[in-house]
Structures are given as structure tokens and as C-alpha cells.
Amino acid sequence: MASGFYISRALALALALVSVGALASIIALSVLYAKEKTKDLEPSPTSPAATTTADSSSFPSPRTSSSPGPPVPWQRYRLPDSLAPVHYDITLWPRLEPDGRGLFIFTGNSTVRFVCLKDTDLILIHSNRLNFTLFQGHEARLKALGGEATVPAIKTTWMELMTDYLVVQLEGRLEAGRSYLLHTEFVGELADDLAGFYRSKYKENGVEKILATTQMQPTDARKAFPCFDEPAMKAVFDLTMIHPRETVALSNSINYDPINVTIEGRHLTMTRFHSTEMMSTYLLAFVVCELGFISSAPGAPVLIRIWARKQAILEGQGDYALEKTGPILSYFQNYYNQTYPLTKSDQIALPDFSAGAMENWGLITYRETALLYDPAFSSIEDKENVATVISHELAHMWFGNLVTMRWWNDLWLNEGFATYVSYLGADSVEPTWKLTDLMVFEVHGVMEEDDGPTSHPLSCEEGEVQKPHQIRQLFDTITYSKVARRQE
Numbered sequence: 185m186a187s188g189f190y191i192s193r194a195l196a197l198a199l200a201l202v203s204v205g206a207l208a209s210i211i212a213l214s215v216l217y218a219k220e221k222t223k224d225l226e227p228s229p230t231s232p233a234a235t236t237t238a239d240s241s242s243f244p245s246p247r248t249s250s251s252p253g254p255p256v257p258w259q260r261y262r263l264p265d266s267l268a269p270v271h272y273d274i275t276l277w278p279r280l281e282p283d284g285r286g287l288f289i290f291t292g293n294s295t296v297r298f299v300c301l302k303d304t305d306l307i308l309i310h311s312n313r314l315n316f317t318l319f320q321g322h323e324a325r326l327k328a329l330g331g332e333a334t335v336p337a338i339k340t341t342w343m344e345l346m347t348d349y350l351v352v353q354l355e356g357r358l359e360a361g362r363s364y365l366l367h368t369e370f371v372g373e374l375a376d377d378l379a380g381f382y383r384s385k386y387k388e389n390g391v392e393k394i395l396a397t398t399q400m401q402p403t404d405a406r407k408a409f410p411c412f413d414e415p416a417m418k419a420v421f422d423l424t425m426i427h428p429r430e431t432v433a434l435s436n437s438i439n440y441d442p443i444n445v446t447i448e449g450r451h452l453t454m455t456r457f458h459s460t461e462m463m464s465t466y467l468l469a470f471v472v473c474e475l476g477f478i479s480s481a482p483g484a485p486v487l488i489r490i491w492a493r494k495q496a497i498l499e500g501q502g503d504y505a506l507e508k509t510g511p512i513l514s515y516f517q518n519y520y521n522q523t524y525p526l527t528k529s530d531q532i533a534l535p536d537f538s539a540g541a542m543e544n545w546g547l548i549t550y551r552e553t554a555l556l557y558d559p560a561f562s563s564i565e566d567k568e569n570v571a572t573v574i575s576h577e578l579a580h581m582w583f584g585n586l587v588t589m590r591w592w593n594d595l596w597l598n599e600g601f602a603t604y605v606s607y608l609g610a611d612s613v614e615p616t617w618k619l620t621d622l623m624v625f626e627v628h629g630v631m632e633e634d635d636g637p638t639s640h641p642l643s644c645e646e647g648e649v650q651k652p653h654q655i656r657q658l659f660d661t662i663t664y665s666k667v668a669r670r671q672e
């Protein structure tokens with residue numbers, strides 16, 4: 185007998201039926217999938233600018249993905265291209281103790297100067313969870329630059345909660361080529377939510393200390409003050425902080441001499457900062473704290489300071505970071521062939537911080553474990569981590585901060601590149617570690633993730649990333665590590 189494989193007639197029939205069933209399901213699912221896919225790609229039928237009052241020509245319909253396109257500009261997540269910010273003058277006063285309601289708040293005012301690029305009767309500016317002082321019933325006051333020029337009256341204002349806008353509708357039109365000033369006064373909560381302008385606490389010698397700090401990336405600058413909160417909407421920022429006398433205020437640029445003031449019967453300090461470079465809102469940072477610092481010896485290329493809890497500074501935990509920052513900055517200066525763009529570099533270790541570190545231009549914020557190194561307690565791996573994270577953040581001072589992606593769909597370029605060059609910068613200061621040989625492990629590490637169901641392409645269309653939660657989703661291992669390992 186020839187060797188063979190025999191099954192019963194009934195079993196054969198059953199198997200045939202199962203095969204047909206499986207095939208049918210596959211076909212049905214493919215058809216469904218193809219249908220869904222074309223639905224995603226087609227411009228949605230409702231999206232063409234069905235605007236009533238606004239200038240429809242200023243609002244090209246974005247290629248929104250799955251959801252039907254919203255009919256009006258304030259229901260779209262992207263700002264129209266009719267206005268561009270130039271300069272902000274901001275004053276903020278965080279309260280480091282709770283008010284009568286038990287709420288920690290900050291008050292502030294802001295004047296943004298913007299230029300009109302296309303005639304429009306609509307101002308959209310991002311704002312999230314801020315309460316405004318009303319001027320003649322409206323949340324904002326509008327002036328034309330130059331004063332005597334006429335400015336259209338405000339018809340109506342409201343908060344558009346879904347898209348985080350303060351909407352200002354005007355009676356007449358702003359004219360292309362002219363500049364305007366929009367002034368607002370507001371109050372926000374200094375919550376312990378690690379986003380926007382937030383508060384953090386720690387204990388020192390048994391005493392609880394409160395500090396105020398920021399995490400703007402990607403879309404939380406709008407929680408601190410009204411702003412055109414997109415990376416391409418770069419502007420110059422002039423910031424003034426009002427804070428308790430025992431605290432110090434820090435920001436992206438260096439401060440003028442603080443002055444003592446008395447406001448509402450309270451003895452406070454007012455610290456004004458030099459104008460920033462032209463920069464994106466997501467890179468802004470400000471901190472009010474009682475932390476200590478060590479700084480570079482005079483003669484360093486720029487002023488370098490490491491900030492941390494006073495005790496940690498006394499114990500020398502910031503020494504390693506201080507020692508390596510100058511040489512890494514010099515390495516990148518040479519690597520990019522471009523001098524460090526700012527006049528100082530502050531790096532601060534925060535007791536409460538959600539990411540590993542954040543590359544705010546001139547004031548980099550870190551988790552304590554990513555900046556501090558204690559030879560008595562930290563491992564060699566901790567030390568390697570400190571060197572590569574510092575290197576990653578310093579790399580962003582040029583790539584990401586000086587030169588910035590237009591929109592978040594190109595985040596992979598920003599993060600992947602910084603992750604890659606972080607090995608080069610760290611290797612330049614710790615050549616015996618052979619860090620560049622370790623890069624291969626990082627790329628291998630991400631392959632496992634890339635193989636999983638949550639993987640995604642590195643890049644995507646601008647229109648595919650619109651909402652804040654879609655933007656936040658991009659900050660994952662794929663975005664960071666398809667080039668090397670993840671480090672915020």
C-alpha cells in the first residue's frame with residue numbers, strides 16, 4: 185500500500201465547509217477594510233468650508249481623517265493661516281499657597297502682537313481652562329498697532345471647549361499687512377497635574393516646599409496663557425514673574441535684576457526676563473522655586489547652572505552634570521557648525537516630572553534621576569543614563585529648538601535625530617564607554633515593539649494628527665527609537 189493520508193468522508197466535508205467559511209470571512213473583512221480605508225482618505229463631504237461669517241478662503245479644508253470635517257473654523261483643531269503672532273508680553277503671578285477655596289491659582293495678563301496675513305473678521309487663539317476678566321463684556325481687548333488706526337469692534341467672544349479656543353468675532357475685518365494687539369487678563373489653576381503651569385511639592389528638612397513649574401509640550405502652553413499654540417507659530421516672548429521673596433524665578437532667557445514690590449499688601453519680588461529668541465510655544469518654561477544651584481566657572485562658553493534640591497546640591501549630586509554639560513555643548517557646537525544660540529544654559533532637576541526630561545530652550549527640566557548622579561548610591565547604568573539624557577536634550581537646543589518641525593507629524597525627525605546624536609555627544613565626553621557600540625541594542629529593542637499591534641509608520645500626513653491626544657500618542661518608542669532608544 186502506498187503510504188497516504190486518509191480521512192473519513194464526513195470529516196472531509198466538514199473541513200471543506202470550514203475552509204469555505206474562512207475564505208468567505210476573509211473576503212468580507214477585506215471588502216470592509218477597503219471601504220473604511222477609502223472613507224478615511226476621502227475628503228469628508230461636510231468639511232468644505234461651510235463658514236457663515238468667516239472668510240472661507242482663509243480656511244482651506246483640512247484633510248481630516250475619520251471624523252466628518254467640522255463646518256466652522258473654531259471646530260477645527262488647526263489654526264487658520266490668517267494671523268501670525270510676532271511678540272508676547274506676559275506677566276504671571278503663581279500663588280504657592282492655597283486660596284480661600286483651597287485652590288492653588290495663578291493670575292496673569294498677556295498682550296500678543298500679531299500680524300494679519302489675510303483679511304479676516306475672526307481671531308482664534310488657544311486657551312485651555314483659563315478664566316478671563318471681561319472688558320465691556322468680552323474676554324479680550326483689541327487694539328491696532330500705532331493707536332490711531334481704526335480697529336473693528338468686538339462683536340462676540342466665547343470659549344470653544346472642544347478645540348481649546350478663545351474665539352473673538354469682530355464687527356469688521358482685520359486688514360492684511362497690519363499688526364494688532366490682543367490683551368487678556370486671566371486666572372488659572374496651578375494644579376498638580378504635571379501639565380502646563382503646574383505645582384509640585386517636596387520635603388526639605390521635614391518642611392514641605394511647593395514650587396511652580398511648566399511642561400508645555402505638546403499642547404499645554406495654552407493652559408498658562410492664551411497663545412497661538414502650534415510649533416510653527418514662533419514668536420518672541422517677554423516674560424515677567426511675580427513671586428514670593430524667598431523664591432527665585434527662572435525662564436528660557438536670563439533675568440534682569442529682580443525688584444521688590446508690594447502688591448495687594450503682599451511683599452513680593454518681580455523678575456523680568458530678557459526677550460527670548462524667536463521660538464515655539466511648546467519650548468517655553470518658567471519655574472518659581474527655592475532650589476539651589478551650582479554654576480560653571482567664569483570662562484565657560486556660556487553660563488551653565490545645575491539646579492536641584494539644596495540638599496542634593498550640597499551632596500554634590502549635580503557635579504557630574506555640571507562637569508559634562510560644557511564639553512557636550514562644545515561638541516554639538518562643533519558638530520552642527522553653529523554656535524550655541526543662547527546666552528545661558530540652565531538644567532533643573534524637579535521632584536515631580538512626567539517625562540524623562542524636556543528640552544525647553546535654555547531651561548531644560550529633568551526628573552531627578554535623569555540629571556543627578558550620586559556616586560554613593562547610583563549605578564553605572566544611572567550614570568550612563570544621565571550622560572545620554574543630557575546629551576539628548578542639549579542636542580535639541582539646535583535640532584528641534586533653533587530649527588523646528590512645522591507640525592507634529594514630523595516629530596520622529598526631531599526625536600529620532602536627537603536620540604541618535606545623543607550617543608555621539610555622550611561618547612565625546614565618556615570615550616571609554618564605547619557608547620556608539622550600544623546603539624545597535626536600541627534599534628533592536630524597538631523591533632519588538634514595531635512587531636506589535638500598536639506599531640505605526642514613522643511619518644504620516646499632517647492631516648492625520650490633529651487632536652491633542654493624537655499628538656501625545658506620537659511620543660512613543662517607535663518615534664524615538666527606530667533611530668535609537670527612547671528618551672524624552
Ligand SMILES: *[C@@H]1O[C@H](CO)[C@@H](O)[C@H](O)[C@H]1NC(C)=O
Nearest residue numbers: 275292293294295367426447
Ligand atoms: C499685568 O500685570 C502686572 C501685575 O499685576 C501689572 O503690573 C501690569 O501693568 C499688567 N500689564 C498690563 C498691560 O495691564
Ligand SMILES: *[C@@H]1O[C@H](CO)[C@@H](O)[C@H](O)[C@H]1NC(C)=O
Nearest residue numbers: 287289314315371372373374
Ligand atoms: C474658573 O471658573 C469656574 C466656573 O466659575 C470655576 O469653577 C473655577 O474654579 C475657576 N477657576 C479658577 C482657577 O479660578
Ligand SMILES: *[C@@H]1O[C@H](CO)[C@@H](O)[C@H](O)[C@H]1NC(C)=O
Nearest residue numbers: 429430442443444445451453
Ligand atoms: C528685597 O527684600 C529682601 C527681603 O525682604 C531683601 O533681603 C532684599 O535685599 C531686597 N532686595 C532689594 C533689591 O531691595
Ligand SMILES: *[C@@H]1O[C@H](CO)[C@@H](O)[C@H](O)[C@H]1NC(C)=O
Nearest residue numbers: 517518519520521522523524
Ligand atoms: C564652521 O566651520 C567653519 C569652516 O570649517 C569654521 O571656520 C567655523 O569656525 C565653524 N563655526 C562653528 C561655530 O563651529
Ligand SMILES: [Zn+2]
Nearest residue numbers: 599602671672
Ligand atoms: Zn527629545
